[in-house]
Amino acid sequence: MSSGWTEPPAMDQVANAPQIRTLLLTDLVDSTQLVERLGDAPAAALFRAHDRLVLELQQRWRGRLIDRSDGLLLLFERPIDGLGFALDYARELRDLGRQMQLKQLLQMRAGLHVGEVLLWENSPDAVRMGAKPLEVEGLAKPLAGRLMALARPGQILLSATAEPLAHRAARELGERGELLVWKSYGRWRFKGVPEAQEVHEVGEPGLAALRMPAHTPKAWRDLPLWRRPVALAAEALLVAGMAIGAWFLTQPKPAIAFNERDWVVVGDLRNLTGDPRLDDALEQAFRISLEQSRYVNVLSDLKVRDTLQRMQRKPDVQVDRMLGSEIALRDGARALLLPTVSEVGGRLRVSAEVIDPHTQTTVYAVSADGKGVESALASIDDVTDQLRGKLGEALQNVQKTSVPLPNVATPSLDALKAFAVARRLAVTTADREQVLGLYRRALQLDPDFALAHADMARLYASLGEVANARDEWRKALAIPQRLSPQEHQMVELMLMQYDNPQAYFRKAEEYLALYPDDYQTIGRLSSNLWHQRNDFRAAEAMARRAIRPQNERSAVVRYSLGIMLFGQERYDAALEQFRLARGSGFTGAGEFYALLYEARGQHAEADKVHRASTAGRDGWGARSGPSSGSTAASRRAPLLTRAPGRRRPKPMATCWSSCGRTRPWPAWPCSRARAMPGARCSRWRRWWKPRGPRRISSIRRCPPSYACMPACWPPGATTVPVSRRPCAGPKAAARCAIIRPWVNCGRCCWPSRSVWTGSPRARWRGCSRW
Numbered sequence: 001m002s003s004g005w006t007e008p009p010a011m012d013q014v015a016n017a018p019q020i021r022t023l024l025l026t027d028l029v030d031s032t033q034l035v036e037r038l039g040d041a042p043a044a045a046l047f048r049a050h051d052r053l054v055l056e057l058q059q060r061w062r063g064r065l066i067d068r069s070d071g072l073l074l075l076f077e078r079p080i081d082g083l084g085f086a087l088d089y090a091r092e093l094r095d096l097g098r099q100m101q102l103k104q105l106l107q108m109r110a111g112l113h114v115g116e117v118l119l120w121e122n123s124p125d126a127v128r129m130g131a132k133p134l135e136v137e138g139l140a141k142p143l144a145g146r147l148m149a150l151a152r153p154g155q156i157l158l159s160a161t162a163e164p165l166a167h168r169a170a171r172e173l174g175e176r177g178e179l180l181v182w183k184s185y186g187r188w189r190f191k192g193v194p195e196a197q198e199v200h201e202v203g204e205p206g207l208a209a210l211r212m213p214a215h216t217p218k219a220w221r222d223l224p225l226w227r228r229p230v231a232l233a234a235e236a237l238l239v240a241g242m243a244i245g246a247w248f249l250t251q252p253k254p255a256i257a258f259n260e261r262d263w264v265v266v267g268d269l270r271n272l273t274g275d276p277r278l279d280d281a282l283e284q285a286f287r288i289s290l291e292q293s294r295y296v297n298v299l300s301d302l303k304v305r306d307t308l309q310r311m312q313r314k315p316d317v318q319v320d321r322m323l324g325s326e327i328a329l330r331d332g333a334r335a336l337l338l339p340t341v342s343e344v345g346g347r348l349r350v351s352a353e354v355i356d357p358h359t360q361t362t363v364y365a366v367s368a369d370g371k372g373v374e375s376a377l378a379s380i381d382d383v384t385d386q387l388r389g390k391l392g393e394a395l396q397n398v399q400k401t402s403v404p405l406p407n408v409a410t411p412s413l414d415a416l417k418a419f420a421v422a423r424r425l426a427v428t429t430a431d432r433e434q435v436l437g438l439y440r441r442a443l444q445l446d447p448d449f450a451l452a453h454a455d456m457a458r459l460y461a462s463l464g465e466v467a468n469a470r471d472e473w474r475k476a477l478a479i480p481q482r483l484s485p486q487e488h489q490m491v492e493l494m495l496m497q498y499d500n501p502q503a504y505f506r507k508a509e510e511y512l513a514l515y516p517d518d519y520q521t522i523g524r525l526s527s528n529l530w531h532q533r534n535d536f537r538a539a540e541a542m543a544r545r546a547i548r549p550q551n552e553r554s555a556v557v558r559y560s561l562g563i564m565l566f567g568q569e570r571y572d573a574a575l576e577q578f579r580l581a582r583g584s585g586f587t588g589a590g591e592f593y594a595l596l597y598e599a600r601g602q603h604a605e606a607d608k609v610h611r612a613s614t615a616g617r618d619g620w621g622a623r624s625g626p627s628s629g630s631t632a633a634s635r636r637a638p639l640l641t642r643a644p645g646r647r648r649p650k651p652m653a654t655c656w657s658s659c660g661r662t663r664p665w666p667a668w669p670c671s672r673a674r675a676m677p678g679a680r681c682s683r684w685r686r687w688w689k690p691r692g693p694r695r696i697s698s699i700r701r702c703p704p705s706y707a708c709m710p711a712c713w714p715p716g717a718t719t720v721p722v723s724r725r726p727c728a729g730p731k732a733a734a735r736c737a738i739i740r741p742w743v744n745c746g747r748c749c750w751p752s753r754s755v756w757t758g759s760p761r762a763r764w765r766g767c768s769r770w
Contacts, residue, residue, distance in 0.1 A: 018116040018117065018118050018138065019116065019117060019118075019119060020114065020115065020116055020117075021075050021076070021077070021114070021115075021116075021117050021119075021136075021140070022075065022076040022077065022078060022079045022081065022082040022112065022113070022114050022162065023073070023074075023075060023076075023082075023112070023113050023114075023115070023117070023136070023140055023141060023144040024063070024072070024073075024074045024075075024076060024082040024085060024086060024110060024111070024112050024144070025071065025072070025073050025074075025110065025111045025144045025145050025147070025148040026071050026072045026074075026086065026089065026108050026109065026110045026148065027070065027071040027108060027109050027110075027148055027149075028050075028070045028071060028093075028106070028107075028108055029106075029107040029108060029109060029153045029154075030104065031070035032070070033104075034046075034102075034104055034106075037103075037104065038102075045100075046096075046100060046102075049096060049100070050093075050096065053089075053092050053093075053096060054068075054072065054089075057085050057088050057089055057092070058074070058085070060084075060085075060088070061076065061081045061082070061084045061085040061088070062076065062077065062081050063075065063076050063081060063082070063085055064076075064134070066132065066134055066135075066136050067132060071148070073136070073141075075117075075136065078165070078169070079112065079114055079158075079162045079165040079166040079169070080165070080166050080169035080170070080172055080173070082112050082162075082166075083112060083156070083158075083162075083166045083170075083173075083202065084173060086110045086112060086156045087156070087173075087176070087180075087203075087204065089108060089110070090107070090108055090110075090154060090156070090203075090204075090207055090208075091204075091207060093106040093107065093108055094106060094107070094207070107153040107154045108153075108154070109148055109151035109152065109153055109154070109155055109156075110148055110151060110155075110156045110157070111144045111145065111146070111147025111148030111149070111150070111151060111156075111157050111158075111159075112144065112147070112156065112157070112158045112159070112162045112166070113140055113143050113144040113147060113158070113159040113161065113162055114140070114159065114161040114162045114165060115138065115139065115140025115143065115159075115161065116138055116139075116140060117136050117137065117138035117140050117141065118136070118137045118138050119134060119135070119136055120134070120135050121133060121134055121135075122134075122135060139193070142192060142193070143159065143190065143193055143197070144159075146190040146191070146192075146193065146218060146219055147159060147199065149216065149218060149219065150188070150190075150199070150213045150216060150218075150219040151209075151213060152209040152211070152213055152214065153209065154203070154207060154208055154209050155201060155203065155208060155209040155210075155213065156201065156202055156203055156208065157199055157200065157201055157213065158199075158200045158201070158202060159197055159198070159199070159200075160197060160198030160199075160200070163182070163184075163198075163200040163202070166202070167182060167202075176204070179204060179205070180202055180203065180204060181201075181202065181203055181204070181205060181208065181210055182200065182201070182202050183200065183201045183202075183210060184198065184199075184200050184201075185199045185200065185201065185212055185213060185221075186198070186199070186221060186222070187199075187221070187222040188219055188220065188221055188222055189219070189220055189221075189222045190218060190219050191217070191218040191219070192218075196222040199213070257334075258334050258335060258391045258392050259334075259392070260295050260392070260393075261294075261295070261297055261516070261517055262296070262297065262333075262334040262335075262391075263297045263298070263299055263331070263332060263333040263334060263550050264290075264296060264297070264298055264299065264328075264333055264334065264335045264336065264337050264391075265299045265304065265319070265324050265327050265328045265331070265333045265335075265336045265337070265357075266283075266286065266287055266290070266298060266299070266337050266339070267319040267320060267321070267323075267324040267336060267337065267338045267339070268283065268318045268319045268320070269282055269283035269286065269339045269340070269341065270338070270339070270340040270341070270342075271341050272340065272341065272342035272343070273341055273342060273343050273348070275373065277373070277413050277414065277417055278341055278373070278376065278413070279417075280417050280420035280421055280424070281413050281414075281416040281417040281420055282339070282341055282350070282376055282380065283339065283420065284409075284416060284419065284420035284423065285376075285377055285380050285405050285409060285416060286339050286352075286380055286383075286384065287301070288405065288408060288409050288451075288484075289380050289381055289384040289402075289405055289408075290337075290384045290387070290388075291484075291486075292401050292402055292403060292408070292484050292485075292486070293384075293388050293393060293397075293398075293401060293402075294397070294401060294514065294515065295388060295391070295392070295393035295394075295397065296387075296388060296391055296393065297517050297550070299327075299328075299331060299333055299550055300552055301423070301424070301427065302427050302552040303331065303550060303551070303552035304319060304327060305427060305428075306552050307327050307330055307331055308323075308327070309585075310330075310585075311326070311327075311330070315428060320338075321336070321338060321355060321360055322360060324336040324338065324355070324357070325355060325357035325358075325360050326357075328357035329357050329358070330549075331549050331550055332549045332550060333357065333550070334357075335354050335355065335356065335357065335363075335391070336354075336355035336356075336357050337352055337353070337354060337355070337387065338352065338353045338355060339351070339352045339380075339383070340352070340353075341376065344369070347369045347370065347371055348369065348370050348371070348372060348373060348375055348376060348379065349367055349368070349369050349370075349379070350367065350368050350370075350376060350379035350380055350382075350383050351365065351366065351367035351368075351383065352365070352366055352367075352383050352384075352387055353365045354387065354390065354391070364387075364390045366383055366386035366387055366390065367383065368380075368382035368383050368386075373413065376413070377404075377405040377406055377409075377411065377413075378404070378405075380405060381402065381404055381405055384402075385398050385402055388402075401485070403484055403485075407481065407482060408451070408482065408483065408484040408487070409449070409451055409482075410442070410445075410446040410448075410449045410451075410452075410482075411446070412445050412446045412449075414445050415441075415442045415443075415445035415446040415449055415452075416442075418438050418439075418441045418442040418445065419438070419439070419442040419449070419451070419452055419455070421438055422435050422438035422439045422442065422452075422455070423455065425438065426455075426459060432459070432463065435459060436456065436459065439452050439455060439456045439459075448479050448482050449482070450475075450476045450479040450480075450482040450483045450487075451476070451482070451483070451487065453472045453473070453475040453476035453479075454472070454473065454476040454483070454487060454490075454491055456472045457469040457470075457471075457472035457473040457476065457491075457494065458494075460472060461494070466498060469494075470495065470498060470499075473491050473494055473495050474495070476491050477491050477492065477495070486514075486515055489507075489510075489511050489514075490511070490518075490521070492507065493507050493508060493511055493521070497524070497528060501528070501532045504528065505525075505528070505529075505533075508521065508525045508528075512525075517550075519545075519546045519548060519550070519551035519553070519554075519557075520551075520553065522542055522543075522545050522546040523542075523543065523546040523551075523553060523556070523557045523560070525542050526539045526540075526542035526543040526546065526557070526560060526561075526564075527539070527560060529542060530560075530563070530564060530567075536564045536565075536567040536568050537564075537568070539560075539564045540561060540564040540565060540568070543557050543560050543561040543564060544561065547561070554584065555580075555581045555584035555585055555586035556581070556586055556588070558577050558578075558580050558581035558584065558586070559577070559578065559581040559586055559589060559592075559593075561577045562574045562575070562576075562577035562578040562581065562592065562593065562596075563592050565577060566592060566595075566596055571596060571599065571600065574596055575596055578592070578593040578596065578609075582609075582612070587612065587613050587614050588613070588614050589613055589614075590609055590610045590612065590613025590614075591610065591613075593609050593610070593613070594606040594607070594609050594610035594613075597609065
């Protein structure tokens, strides 16, 4: 033994004298597999060479061997001695394996620790019996063992106590000390050791592992909560979420946050090809194709013209980027679409830009190319489908509701151009014959142009030619494959309005569930709830739904809403709606507005507002309905002018049902052809009779075809009033039909006594002028 070793204390000093020593534990990697592979005799020769190597290193580094098996337990005075032994042991093992030409690399693992230990020598008798000469105990021993067990093959691990002492004395190792690599692996917890320990590694490049040890059941890293696997996974997700959010925040945002059922303005088509056939035809085709979407609402051309008028612009001015953006801002539209058709490289290109009306910048641009003019309609379909996808509509909805233009309009560009011009003239000139001529021209070019039949029906209906309108709607329905789903339901709805009112209301609810922003249908349904069901509350609610900035007839609907409120005797609310309608530019009707002032006794104001309306410019004789001007029949009727000095006329009548619910006269409970069964007229106030109201108590019941305010026609007569025809004689053959506010009846007949029976012998009182 080297003279550097200090003898252990006497046995009586052991219990009271713990000593600080450096402990080195080593292990020969895979020694059992090595013996099995070599066999007993070669393995014995290997271990004898190994023991000679260990003895030599002990003497070199002043160590004392305490125990050995396939590993070693050695004590050293200083950590640098233990480290030197471990470094030389690792190198010499490698060389020994090469000398013996082993296929397996000879490696060791080692743990080095400095701590207090208790030392004592066993008795000679115990040594003779196989005991170790020197015993070592203390917490430092299992701690060094845990370090050794944690190390990887070829790895030397040091505790936090041994590492700074060895590191400071590394220069004693000479040049080799300068090449050593020192690494720290943080805090680790060892089984049986109460406190976490710092773990370090030192080694020579090429020999040592120099990487983090692997966790074992008896040793694991003492990680803070935020560095544990679950926490790290959560942190990784958080970081990923923040990174994705930051990416989205740094991306240029689209200028338009488009939502379902938002509105767009379609600007005028720019035709850069020079082909005049494409001017009106493709712009109309673009609208028809885009209007198939239930996700995107298109501001109607009539509404665009109305907004231009309010902007004091000419109706034929081109709607470009600047003007279209202003229209969009005024009418609450989210985007402006600018379609363009051009010729690029011998191909026809249809493109469209989505413009942010606030900044007038292009947000999206889509295009489609085709060969020749014949490809224009297919390209428009492609462009509108792309636009719908860009604006956020689901692809499956686009595919489901997008019908090719040749199927919902016409494959003929000439027919489409005639149709487009007819639509424009119907709005701008209202020339009946010219517009009908253009529609007929479109039908000559394409006899299956169902949309042209539907438009002609709308024109006839607006002119009061119901029979012609029905014929055209039926012709449109006869070609169902050439109508879009929305247009098909609309045509069915219009026919039901005249043929089957009850089915009409059910069908209207189904239609509005699919197309809730069709304000024209909502306004029409409101009027029908009034005319056919006499339900003013429901009509009022429906009318309020149709009052939107995007509705081109919102002023007309406001006037109708005033009538609904008037019928409920809510005079102040009705007056407000009449004023708003007049302020919005609607002057087409004014009778009910005037009658409201009459009911309040403001006769001069009544005359004033009536004369300000289109229908009242010729006096009170030219009555008008709530939604149209005076009819031809009313214009032919003689004017009823008030004679000088006569009193202001009184309200005509108050009618109520047999259950006693009162309704004011504007409600017309008995003035429709389908009068309420059991309705009675208690007071009949004559309109222009200078004497006071005349009470007709003999009228006790109105039959279903009789109205409280009837007009009399001879058999077979049409809607021509009988203001100049006498009502003398039996009137059993005379028919009492609907009195509308715009029909003047100079005389009216009623039975003279008892109950109306409809008998040819019924006697009639003479006819008095209202």
